[in-house]
Amino acid sequence: MSIARYSMIAAAVLAITACGKQEPAKKAETKPASAPASAPAAAGDTIKIGYAGPLTGNIAHIGKDLEYGARLAVDTFNEAGGVELAGKKMKLVLVAEDDQGDPKTATTVAQRFVDQKVVGVVGHLQSGTSIPASKIYSDAGIPQITPSSTAIAYTAQGYKTTFRLIANDAQQGKVLAEYAVKTLKAKKVAIIDDRTAYGQGLADEFEKAAKAAGATVVKREFTNDKETDFNSILTSIKGTQPDLIFYGGLDAQGAPLKKQAKKLGIKATLMGADAWQTPEFIKLAGADAEGAYASIPGQPKERMPGSKEFLAKFKQKFNTEVQLYAPNSYDAVLVMVEAMKKAGSSEPAKYLPELAKVSYSGGVTGPISFDAKGDIKDGAITIYQVKNGKWEIMEVVGGAAKK
Amino acid sequence: MDIFLQQIINGLVVGSVYALIALGYTMVYGILQLINFAHGEIVMIGAMVTITCINFLIGHNVNLPGPLLLALGLAMAIPVTMLLGYLIERIAYRPLRKAPRLAPLITAIGVSIVLQQAAMMIWGRNYRAFPAILPSDVVEFGGASITTLQIAIIALSIVLLIGLFLLIERTKMGRAMRATAQSPDVARLMGVNVNNIISLTFMIGSALGAVAGVLVAANYDQAHAYMGFMIGLKAFTAAVLGGIGNLGGAVLGGILLGLIESIGSGYLGDLTGGFLGSQYKDIFAFLVLILVLIFRPSGLMGERVAERA
Structure with missing residues (x-):
């Protein structure tokens, strides 16, 4: 699959969305424009992480919940001065995109992440969006951690880049x-x-x-x-x-x-x-x-090991209650950063092997490690x-x- | 043995409902040689109207015993479905009475789809729970159990069937119906208002369908916009099995089909060593339909089709 073919597909998809809706069209115009500006920075002193989920539509509240979880983790790192990788302090940047809970939009969003050179993706919310997007992340070698998709098929595709922080079916x-x-x-x-x-x-x-x-x-x-x-x-x-x-x-x-x-x-x-x-x-x-x-x-949020502190921070920051899986997306960022620290690099190819064998215990939801397929071990x-x-x-x- | 007895009971309950619906098909066929595929949807609408009506009464704090609430719901649903049956015949079938027989058949399928979609717009796509107003006492005998509701279903079906036979065999109106079925033209010459008789046939069939729909919904505690399709198809099979156009045949076909389905799906897994499981329950109805059409197209009690044409 060549880059030329990818961009043709992406262009076609963008053209279709541009015809159909005003809002995505605007996004499509502005995002690629800003991407080159920040691209050198991505290689330099920031780590760009993508979040994708439905931010509009009837389950937008769950999608937003996940975004807040990831954002809280990113902000926490940055407030502490950033992440130190190979002796260098790096800032985290969270890029949130709306997949509208729609499989087709999810692939568009995934392609946009690839173009923006994000180094890891937290998402998507549903199995229906996580699965089609996972192919694109896998081809680009970008690790994807879904906080909430449970379909067995997601990790059964044989991709090395798919992980999940929730027990599957x-x-x-x-x-x-x-x-x-x-x-x-x-x-x-x-x-x-x-x-x-x-x-x-x-x-x-x-x-x-x-x-x-x-x-x-x-x-x-x-x-x-x-x-x-x-x-x-x-x-x-x-x-x-x-x-x-x-x-x-x-x-x-x-x-x-x-x-x-x-x-x-x-x-x-x-x-x-x-x-x-x-x-x-x-x-x-x-x-x-x-x-x-x-x-x-998953588990009721009140019963998670790190829940008390997390829920208080969440409430203080976003002035709203945790809906469902925000702790999972928070932990997704944490475990991703943990793997980067171990690898001493935020390059996907370098930290992906570390992510696969990570054993992390500082999360809100409990200890995290993955099995060979990328499913969380002993998920609640x-x-x-x-x-x-x-x-x-x-x-x-x-x-x-x-x- | 108790398992076998239980399957017989299950079959009888389902079968008596099939019989009630099959009558609607067979009555219309007997008079018009038309298969009214919208009949299944009438059954569904009967159930939906009753549920809505009972919920309305409960919502307005009407404290009546369960069976009385059900009767009120039915009293609302029966006129609605009768009117609907009348309108379907008047609007969709009557203009096509002289058309080739394929035309009204296709119209019937169209009406069925329209009613299904309309029901979805009115009552939504979700399953509607049947209000828990009826006692669900379980009677045990011989190791098998049957609920009072199921006994009531069988009893009510028998009463309605006897009533219908009396109506057709013993009244002047029934004689007019039989005359129209034999030959509409001769009946007209004898002073029978054939159009009225046809309308009446649709209305009686629809009323029976509404009762059947309510019984199904009460027995399974739920109803939804798609329920008419499968049950209509099964009842149609029952009518063909018994000999379409023959009232006694519809009853026999309904009961037989219920028993075949119940016993068949209960033992299919054991008989085939797990190769075919109970998910193939629905194939029995259609296997029966195919076998009947091949070996005895006029059905078990049907008259020879040739005499009719």
């Missing part, structure tokens, strides 16, 4: 299975999934981990993500008398599943994953939602149960959470 399935077998003492489990990439992926991991933990999988059943009648599946499951039924799928199927299980007189505990852990699930299942288990990757997952019509925290598994 597979780890979620594993943690849920271990919780089911060890804490809930389930000996016989039945598993249903909806044959989507998400549901099946989770259910497969759950099955593997449940078997490894010593439980028997008495039944594996399937449905689809539009079904509402689970009576015949549940009836054949009932015959095997499981202690627990795991469902890999969405809340719209999970709720009737839970209700029908109760009507059929099934005593087994029902468990789902993060797509269950929604207010919608409780709304649809009504009183029958009681007792259902589900999980969410929070398990919830419906109690009195609300999702209540049962346990935080993994990470270095305060119990």
Whole structure:
């Protein structure tokens, strides 16, 4: 892939956005103009880090939250006089771009980062944007750390530059299975999934981990993500008398599943994953939602090791509360800088190997190190149960959470 | 054995709902030789209107027992769907009555899409929970369990079916309907207002559809804008299985299809050694449809098509 071809694609994409929208067009004009001015500085005494996430649109508040997290980390370093690399004090610069939560825009933003010679990227927010952008970062050799994308596919592409600071869907399935077998003492489990990439992926991991933990999988059943009648599946499951039924799928199927299980007189505990852990699930299942288990990757912000100081600093600086994953993006910058210090350089090619084998314990979310794929080792997952019509925290598994 | 019994019960509940909907298809087909593909959407709208109505009543602190609230919801939904059935026939089918038979069939699919999209605009894309107003007591017998609601579904279906048969076999209006089905022209000569009878057929079918929609929504505790498509297709299959145009056939086809689906998907995994799992539940309906069309196109109880034409 030549530079000429890249710039042609970039030009084409820019031309399209220019036709469609005013705002991105302006950005496109101004950004490349300023890039050459700062390019020599990037090689000199500043370290330019990119952040990409949705800063407009319906999840802009989550995207902004991540940006604040990264910005807080950058400002903290700079207030302390910058980062010392090979005996030289360097200032950090954060370049924030809006990917609009859109896969196509995400690739445009990624290309813009490459053109601006950022040395590392924090982002993107969703798997849908992180994955297409990751190809561009990988080709350019720029490390990418997503604070929040959980799709297994993200780190399974074989890129050396992809990292994440959150437990992925597979780890979620594993943690849920271990919780089911060890804490809930389930000996016989039945598993249903909806044959989507998400549901099946989770259910497969759950099955593997449940078997490894010593439980028997008495039944594996399937449905689809539009079904509402689970009576015949549940009836054949009932015959095997499981202690627990795991469902890999969405809340719209999970709720009737839970209700029908109760009507059929099934005593087994029902468990789902993060797509269950929604207010919608409780709304649809009504009183029958009681007792259902589900999980969410990450941990409640109050329970993170460095949370107290972080939350106070965050509030003071931005005059707003942490929404969701700001601590993860804060740590993403920290761990990136840590790798640069180890390598004594902010050049991506030099600090990337250090990042891959980093073992960092100064983060807000807990100790950070990556496995061979770039997934965080022992990422935290929070398990919830419906109690009195609300999702209540049962346990935080993994990470270095305060119990 | 209790598992088998449970699957039979599951099948009967689903099957009696299929039967109610299949009647709507078969009645219209009997008179117009038209497959009203919009019928599934009528079922969905019946459910949606009832849910909206019950939620409205609950929202205004109307404290009535659950079944009464449901009856009020139905009392609202039935006229709405009857009107809709009337309008669909009047606007979409009547102008095409003399057209080639493919034209109204395509119109029927168009109407179905329009209704589905309209429902999505009115009620949104999300699943709507059915208000928890009905008791969900579980009755156990022989190791199987059935809820009072499911018993009510089967009972109500039987009552409606008997009512419909009495209407068609014992009343003057029913005789006019049968006459129109046999030969619209002769019926007209005998002083039957054929247009009114056709409208009436659509309205009765729609009313049954609305009841079926509410039963489905109550049984699964939710409804959504797409629900009519699959259930309509299944009921259509049931009607073909029983012999489309034949009322008794629609009932038989509905019950049979429910049982085949339930027992089939319950044991498919075990029978094929896990090669085919319960995700193939929906194939039974269509496997049945294909087999019927190949080996017995007139259905189990159907009259020979040749006599009709």
